[in-house]
Amino acid sequence: MTTQSTSHLLVVDDDPALRMMLRGVLELNDFQVSEAESRDSALAMLTQQTDISVVILDLGLPPYAHEIVEGIATLQAIQAAILPVKVIVLTGQDQEAAALAAIREGAFDFLAKPASADAILRAVRRAELFLQKERELGELGITRIAINAQISDGLKGVRVDAEERLVRQILKETGFNVNQSAKRLGVKRENIYYFLKKFGIERDA
Structure with missing residues (x-):
């Protein structure tokens, strides 16, 4: 018998059909799922729902759905607020440019669309494991920080x-x-x- 997950995830994508698909996959695996369609709605959700631990973020968000700029701005805002979440980037944009930008801004993982359900679940579980270990380090008085060094x-x-x-x-x-x-x-x-x-x-x- 498997232990039921109580993790709360946030799916940020402007495509309602894709959000529904991701929500279905995640809820079938016992995750609690919230949705957002833009940077503003994602940040509002993260402020209101403080138990969210993992964000699955599409980089192509409105008003620039065919560029990565708005998704990267969302990632930057999450990092600047030092929110205790791991961000998994899921995007169909230029993969090399998107991956580089996402990693530079603190993304935990990067998945290119179309990503399989198994790949998404593996990424989420890796993110959960890292969060758990960081909390354990925190209890030992060890704080992990991430900076971009020029x-x-x-x-x-x-x-x-x-x-x-x-x-x-x-x-x-x-x-x-x-x-x-x-x-x-x-x-x-x-x-x-x-x-x-x-x-x-x-x-x-």
Whole structure:
């Protein structure tokens, strides 16, 4: 007897027929599924449904359904908000350009349309496994951060970007609790307020 999954997934695609097909495949495998057809509706859903763990994202979203720009913007917004989700890109656009752009912006996996049901399910389960292991690391006080490093900016630029990302992530994980954030980062409370000012971080960010 298999254990029923309780994972909540979000399918983002402007094609209602494809959303219905994906929803059917996923629900048959015991996933809870929500749908969105655009960047705005996807981000609204992720804000409202905080238990979503995996996003299946089409890059060709309106108003630029035949380009990757809107899907990439959606991926960038998810990464900027440091949402605890894994994004699986599913697209029929130029595969090489789309794959490169998606990986650069933090996508967990990339699948080209048409992807089989088995391939989609394998990708979702890999994403779930990574999320589970990251949560276990978090319980050990280890936080994983991801940054894009432009080598031409030098080590200082990379260090500052990593520092900001880490501070934002810890603040988010502690619910913006300054005391807990300072403890986890091994700094004084005053340092947290310094970082807030330095990086322009606000509580609602």
